[in-house]
Amino acid sequence: xxERRLLLAVDAPSLLHRNHHARVESGLLDRGGRPAxxxxxxxxxxxxxxxxxxxxxxxxxxxxxxxxxxxxxxPAYKAGRAAKDPALVDQLERAAALLxxxxxxxxxxxxxxxDDVNASAATWAERNGWSCVLITSDRDAxxxxxxxxxVLRLITGGIAGSPLLNPARLRALYxxxxxxYLEYAALRGDTSDNLPGVPGIGExxxxxxxxxxxxxxxxxxxxxxxxGATLVATIDSYCEENGLRRIGSTLLARLTAPGARERFEFxxxxxxxxxxxxxxxxxxxxxxxxxxxxxxxxxxxxxxxLNVPATTQLALRVLTEPPASVGLPR
Numbered sequence: 001x002x003e004r005r006l007l008l009a010v011d012a013p014s015l016l017h018r019n020h021h022a023r024v025e026s027g028l029l030d031r032g033g034r035p036a037x038x039x040x041x042x043x044x045x046x047x048x049x050x051x052x053x054x055x056x057x058x059x060x061x062x063x064x065x066x067x068x069x070x071x072x073x074x075p076a077y078k079a080g081r082a083a084k085d086p087a088l089v090d091q092l093e094r095a096a097a098l099l100x101x102x103x104x105x106x107x108x109x110x111x112x113x114x115d116d117v118n119a120s121a122a123t124w125a126e127r128n129g130w131s132c133v134l135i136t137s138d139r140d141a142x143x144x145x146x147x148x149x150x151v152l153r154l155i156t157g158g159i160a161g162s163p164l165l166n167p168a169r170l171r172a173l174y175x176x177x178x179x180x181y182l183e184y185a186a187l188r189g190d191t192s193d194n195l196p197g198v199p200g201i202g203e204x205x206x207x208x209x210x211x212x213x214x215x216x217x218x219x220x221x222x223x224x225x226x227x228g229a230t231l232v233a234t235i236d237s238y239c240e241e242n243g244l245r246r247i248g249s250t251l252l253a254r255l256t257a258p259g260a261r262e263r264f265e266f267x268x269x270x271x272x273x274x275x276x277x278x279x280x281x282x283x284x285x286x287x288x289x290x291x292x293x294x295x296x297x298x299x300x301x302x303x304x305x306l307n308v309p310a311t312t313q314l315a316l317r318v319l320t321e322p323p324a325s326v327g328l329p330r
Contacts, residue, residue, distance in 0.1 A: 004131045004148075005283070008046075008055040009121035011114040011136035012095055012106070013063050015042040018137055018154060020088040031305050035087040039098055040306045046135070047311070048159040049152065050292070051318045053133055057283060057290045060099050061117025062108040065092065069111040070270055077270070079194045102302045102319075105290025109277050115140050119273025122149040124281060133164070140271060143185070145170050145178040175207035183216045186267035195267050200254035209251065212238050220261065228252040296320040 019041025030036040050058065071077045084092075096106045107117045118134045122144035125132035132149040134141045141151045142165065151165045163169065167178040176184050187206040189197025201209070212234050213219050222230045232248035239246045254260060282288040296316060303315040 004129060005056040006053060007121060007125050007130050007132045007281075008049060008053060008058045009118050009132060009134050010046055010049075010058065010060045011118060011134070011138060011141070012042065012060045012099070013092060013114050014136045014138050015045060015154065016092055016095060017088070019045070020085065020091065024085075024087070029307065031307050034094075035090055036306050038088060038091040039095060040308055040311060042095070043098075043303065043306070043315070044308075044311055045154070045159050047314050047318050049133075049135055051314075052159065055133070056130075056292060057281060058104055058292065059117070059121055059279060059281065059290055060095075060104055060106045061114030061121070062096055062106055063113045064108055064111050067111045068113075070113075072111075074195075074266075074270060076194050078192070081192075098302065100289070101298070103289060103294040103298050105280060105288075107277065107279055109274070112274060112277075116274040116277060117279070119144055119275045120277035120279055122146070123275040124279055125149060128283075140185070140190075140273070142170060142174075142178070143182040143271070143273070145181070174203075176210050180210045180215060182268065182271060183264075184210055185271055186264050187216075189267060190271070193270070195270060196263065197267070198254065198260050198263050199257065201251070205247075205251065208235065208238060216264065219255065223252070223256060228256065231255075292319065293322055294319045 016038045020038035023037040023041045026037050028035070028037040028040055030039075046058070068077070096108060099106050109116055114136075115138065118136065118141050122132050122134065124130070126146065126148050130148070134144060134149065134151045135154065136151065137154040139153070141153070145151055145165055145167055147167065152159070152162055153165060154162045165173070170176070170178050170181065174181070174184065184206045187198050187201050187209070188203055189195050209219065210216070213222070213231060219231060222228055232252050235248035235251055236246040238244075239248070281290060283291065285291075299315050299319050300312060303312045306312075
C-alpha cells in the first residue's frame, strides 16, 4: 500500500462530537471569543493522523444540517438522541469554513451525511488506484474496508490509541468478511440510529449465519426455493461440529417471521452509503483543495485563530512540509 498515493477521508461531525464532550471543560475560545474546543480537538487529531500516515490528500465529509433524505424516508431516524449543546452546534456550523480557509477539501452532500462521503471516498480510491484511510468513530464505515481501504476507528485514547482496521482485523473482531459487514449490521440493527434489527438475530447469530451461508442473498434464495432446507442443514451441521445446540429451525423461523425480510432490506437501504458523490478531488492539479502540502501563511493564520500556539506549530510542520513516505501498516 505504501507505493500508492493515500487519501485520508475524515468524518468531521464524528470527531467534533467526540472532542466536544472530551474537551468541553477546557472552555477554549478562539481569538474572536467563540467556543473552539471541539474544532481544536478535531484539527489536532487530524494533524496527528497526517503526521502518522503522510497522506497525499485530505478530505472532510460533513452532514447536511438542513435536510436528510434518510429522515424523510424514516422520520424516526436517529430519534431519541439528546439535544445538541448550542456550543457544539456553533462549532459544527463553523467547521466547513475553518477547513476551507485552511485549504482542505470539504464535502457537504445535499440531504446526506459524512458517512456517504466516506463511502464515495473509498470508491474513488478504488477507481483511481489510491489507498484510503477513513477516520471516524462510526462503525458504519466498516462496510468500506477492503484491500485498499482501512478504517481508523477513533476510541478513547485518540489517534495513537485507536485501532486501524483492515479485512483481517475486522474478521478477527466480528467473525465476518469485510464485504458482508453491511449485511451483518442490517441484521443486527443500530440503536444509535434507531434502526431495530431482525428480531432474534444479534451480534452472535448474524456472523454464524453469514459465515456459513456466504451472504444474505444466498439465505433468501434458499428460503424462496428450498423452504430453507439448506440453511437448516448447514447451521445444524455447524452447531454439531462445535458442540452447540442445534438452532437451524429456530433461525429459519426468525428469518421467515412476518416483517423480518422487510426489516433487513430497510436497514440495508438506510445504512448503505452513497458511492457516487462528486468529491471534487483533482489530484493532478497542484494547489487544489485538499492536496498537501498547504500554504504556510494560510496555515499560520487559520490555525493561529484557534489560539493554541503549540497546535499552530504542529500544523506548520505537518501541513506545509513535504511528507515523508511512511506507508500504512498491514
